[in-house]
Amino acid sequence: MSIRERLSGNEAAATAMKQINPDVVAAFPITPSTEIPQYFSTFVANGVVDTEFVAVESEHSAMSACIGAEAAGARAMTATSANGLSLMWEMIYIASSLRLPIVLSLVNRAVSGPLNIHCDHSDAMGVRDSGWIMLFSETNQEAYDNTLMAHRIAEHKDVMLPLMICQDGFITSHAIENIELVEDDKVKEFVGEYKPEHYLLNKNEPIAVGPLDLQAYLFEHKAQQAEAMKNAKQVILDVSKDFEKMTGRKYGLFEEYKLDDCEVAIVCMNSTAGTTKFVVDNLRNQGIKAGLLKVRVFRPFPAEEIAKALSHVKAVAILDKADSLNAAGGALFEDTVSAMYVNNVHVPAINYIYGIGGRDTKADDIESVYKDLLEITQTGNIENPYRYLGLRKEEN
Amino acid sequence: MTNINNTTPMEKLTPGGDIYTSGNARDFKTGDWRSIKPIYISEKCKQCGLCFPVCPDDAIPVNSECNREDFNYDYCKGCGVCAKVCPFGAIEMKEEG
Ligand code: SF4
Numbered sequence A: 001m002s003i004r005e006r007l008s009g010n011e012a013a014a015t016a017m018k019q020i021n022p023d024v025v026a027a028f029p030i031t032p033s034t035e036i037p038q039y040f041s042t043f044v045a046n047g048v049v050d051t052e053f054v055a056v057e058s059e060h061s062a063m064s065a066c067i068g069a070e071a072a073g074a075r076a077m078t079a080t081s082a083n084g085l086s087l088m089w090e091m092i093y094i095a096s097s098l099r100l101p102i103v104l105s106l107v108n109r110a111v112s113g114p115l116n117i118h119c120d121h122s123d124a125m126g127v128r129d130s131g132w133i134m135l136f137s138e139t140n141q142e143a144y145d146n147t148l149m150a151h152r153i154a155e156h157k158d159v160m161l162p163l164m165i166c167q168d169g170f171i172t173s174h175a176i177e178n179i180e181l182v183e184d185d186k187v188k189e190f191v192g193e194y195k196p197e198h199y200l201l202n203k204n205e206p207i208a209v210g211p212l213d214l215q216a217y218l219f220e221h222k223a224q225q226a227e228a229m230k231n232a233k234q235v236i237l238d239v240s241k242d243f244e245k246m247t248g249r250k251y252g253l254f255e256e257y258k259l260d261d262c263e264v265a266i267v268c269m270n271s272t273a274g275t276t277k278f279v280v281d282n283l284r285n286q287g288i289k290a291g292l293l294k295v296r297v298f299r300p301f302p303a304e305e306i307a308k309a310l311s312h313v314k315a316v317a318i319l320d321k322a323d324s325l326n327a328a329g330g331a332l333f334e335d336t337v338s339a340m341y342v343n344n345v346h347v348p349a350i351n352y353i354y355g356i357g358g359r360d361t362k363a364d365d366i367e368s369v370y371k372d373l374l375e376i377t378q379t380g381n382i383e384n385p386y387r388y389l390g391l392r393k394e395e396n
Numbered sequence B: 001m002t003n004i005n006n007t008t009p010m011e012k013l014t015p016g017g018d019i020y021t022s023g024n025a026r027d028f029k030t031g032d033w034r035s036i037k038p039i040y041i042s043e044k045c046k047q048c049g050l051c052f053p054v055c056p057d058d059a060i061p062v063n064s065e066c067n068r069e070d071f072n073y074d075y076c077k078g079c080g081v082c083a084k085v086c087p088f089g090a091i092e093m094k095e096e097g
């Protein structure tokens, strides 16, 4: 029997880490993810895990220590947010290119500046092309479940890529909700032991990691990473199947909520999906065919699958909790419409930048998006595809 | 594993370019990085032994009689340290060409 608890998102992530009992955790505190290494260091002090906790002096060092540990053959984890991830940036690329399956808990927060500690996805979007697998979590439960699945995905021989589990800062990380935990022994069995094929501390096979890689080779090594990222899709589905067998909780590349017969759809990630489900239910009661596509796996991007899932809708709005500041829409929007175009799906699509710097996004806001979509289905008219939700502007 | 070149397909390269053997730095010839090269003038050389310990690339071979021989241009990067240290003008730096 699973264990019923009530935990915040940070507690959920730390609890998953405790049950995984990795060899090394190296982390530096930063709001709103501070509690994760804080709780974890308590587990270390109390002797409930065997982990070597490295209290580093910066996030750059945190990621570096994880890289060293993984290259040595250990299982390493860390947690961070916003500017912490920015400081890791150099090493983030090293981790993925050296094919080290480090697992990072990213509690999403706005990257300064101006200084802000609240949730948006600008931190995650900054590393979206760095070769990390990126899973997004609507709730504390999903943050926990994604963490339990992380190593099986990242360490799979066809993948061997680092993985980050995203959850919304404060909204998810600090809100206490009900959660179902898996028993320790079951987690241990599910996650399994990490047995890398090649590692630095293997005295029978002296190896060199991270050599100079000039014009004749880097291109091919990048293509290998891209190939691994493609492989990750099937591995994620397989691991999720096994997880469902253990817990009954079903995960795919994305969640379709009343999407199959809907006319107007929203695409979004993380906690906003919860608000959107509430609005979808309300609108359905009024006879409006609203639906939601919640992206769980953002990297690898399930382009073909998303295009197919949206092919029948009459209009779609893609919500980005980070502005790409590029005059051409947010990252999720760009990926989604490009996926649709390439797969010959031509559905009117609009983009909303929302929730920047922790701006609250209420049910009314989401409802207004569906109303806009309904108008588009009636008039066929999109004046401006690049929109804001919840931005103050002078009325004119 | 180190037997790769600019025709090796991606499937034959190790992930991340990791090298799963040791002692193979000699497979990587760094001599073509050189823009100037040291010329050994053996007539002027007194075999004083000052040049070869300072070579950062171990590119001055020393034989069993403890005498230096001509440069190993596979690895000499042309830094000029040996020429600087030689008290007898037995090493001259020349433009590569
Ligand atoms: S030029 Fe530099 S690298 Fe070449 S032999 Fe002299 S000391 Fe060694």
Ligand code: SF4
Binding pocket: B044, B045, B046, B047, B048, B049, B050, B051, B052, B068, B085, B086, B087, B088, B089, B090, B091
């Ligand atoms: S330093 Fe000059 S003289 Fe002495 S061994 Fe080298 S080349 Fe010969």
